[in-house]
Amino acid sequence: MIGNIDVLPCGYVCFKDDGTITACNVTVASWIGYPREEIIGKSIETIFTLATRIFYNTHFFPLIKLHGKASEIFLSIKSKENQDVPVLANASRTIEDDVHLIHCVFIRVEQRKKFEQELLKARRDAENALKDNKQLAELSKSLEQHALELDNQYRRQITMNENLRQFGKIISHDLQEPIRKIQIFIDMISKDANTHLSPKSEVYSSKIDAAAEKLKALTASLHEYIAVDNEKVFSEVDVVTTIQAAKSRAANIREFSDFTLEIDAIPTIEGYKKQLELLFFHLIDNAIKFRSPNRKLAIKVTHLLLHENIFRMPNDQYKYTEHVRITFEDNGVGFSDEYRENVFLLLKKLDNSTAGLGIGLPLVKKIIHNHSGNVNVTTEQGKGTCFEIELPVKVGNE
């Protein structure tokens, strides 16, 4: 009964789950070009072309294993002379004496294959034409819509920018003047030999002076917060030098330099140079302000290159581009986790007894957003704070 498999006008191969061929007929052996004895014992993969072997591993075998059979699968058998023999395969999996066997019959489909290929090509061409057409139509529609939205936004932006500019001017000039005057006149009162201030009034006057001083600092900070957007041109920014410059500035202003700052080889990125310097200035300044009295302040800045989606708005747009994730870590006092959301809020201070005005971290966040980046903070009270900043390496198209 089994003997007549050799006269069948189709190829027959039987193999185990591990691929070892246990039987085959003369028909398939003649296609391959080796005697049957040399084929038996080899792996089923040896009779296939490379592409078919990949397909066998990723599709054909999982299919037979999971469903016990497969039908109408196109494969290519490789002949001794390296010729492709296109075949259509049907397979089933049986169990005999506790051994799983996969039975496979192959029908040569040279003619059909040519036909299929022409069909495929025609289908692909038609699909591409349709896709291009459809995509073009969709694109032009969404472009028009975007153009409208952009136009609208642009107009609003111009008004907002003008408002901000006015606001900035008010803060930096118009508001400064009365503050300065308050301070001058308080000073004159206290220095005037003819006025005799009661001890109580002395205290009041110094309180007025302190309040004016704070108002001055606040308006200066607010001005900084608004003025940061004036930088409009991107340039190549060497992050390491930028951090070092920010460090010197922070050390000068705080008159504190007893700390270490370790920076690894962060690559150059495209960005707003002044903003980035301001960003790192505030991070370092923050680390200095909230250093622990129990140990020497140590700041560590490391980086990791990742591919992230450049689109930040959740509208199902994706383009994965290279981003650098900069981790800025200090060993300061940290803060309680419950305030995590608050640290980036403008003028929101966690603790009124601490130094600062509550403008540094909001500015940090704003600068990162100006770069289409992202920031996350983690902290442990008494141990330190860690900022994770993700910035695109290049802003435009790669």
Place this chain on the structure above:
Amino acid sequence: MMKEKVITRNNVNTWGKGYRTMVLAHGFGCDQNMWRFVTPAFENDFKIVVFDYVGAGKSDVGAYNSQRYADLNGYAQDVLDVCEALQLSNVIFVGHSVSSVIGILAALKKPNYFSHLIMIGPSPCYINHDGYVGGFNRKDIDELLNTMDSNYIGWANFLAPAIMKNPERPELSHELTESFCSTDPKIARQFAEATFLSDNRKDLGKVNTPSLIMQCSDDLIAPFEVGDYLHANMKNSKLKILKATGHCPHMSHPEETIAVIREYLEGIE
């Protein structure tokens, strides 16, 4: 993302007991069904999580975005979405084939989510480059894409109208969805391209998560050189050569696959 949305989108299934979680991610060409030979061995000691990538198995094909899934990072986001939806951390991630690299990308983005990566037949780059053996040339991959097209013309185009004509035979439709793990040829083709044209060699050195490289004997898709390359370039990695041949040891040799995973897990506890 909303938890329920991810659960249906990725057809997430969870069972098993144990305080640690094992997330198993299928490779190219299949779906979560491929894990059914190994999961029974772990379900008493682990919470088991399996899912289908968007576009595969019984995932929500409507959520497929060809920009996102043209890049393995888009698939990595699926893994992160599943972990986030289930609030998982310190996960043992088991990835087959391309899911190994997807796991690497996910672990780089969110190291806290993962405690160990178990990689079955991984490869960071399938195409040969100067001094690097990936196993394939660009031409081989193009031929694979043709083979896939040839097969889908039969499955998807000729069978689909037949189903529509046979509403009284729902089993036909069932058979079709069961037969090839991904039913949409365009998605399968794009996954093939994202997989076989990827080059993530530069990412290996960045991984800190400990990993196990399960290298099969005589695996066409990930030859020995690739396993050695991964081992040499990944910190805290262990290389285990399996007696199993082929690219799907978890299906062809489940006992050995289970034993190797179990031995590795015992070593880390």
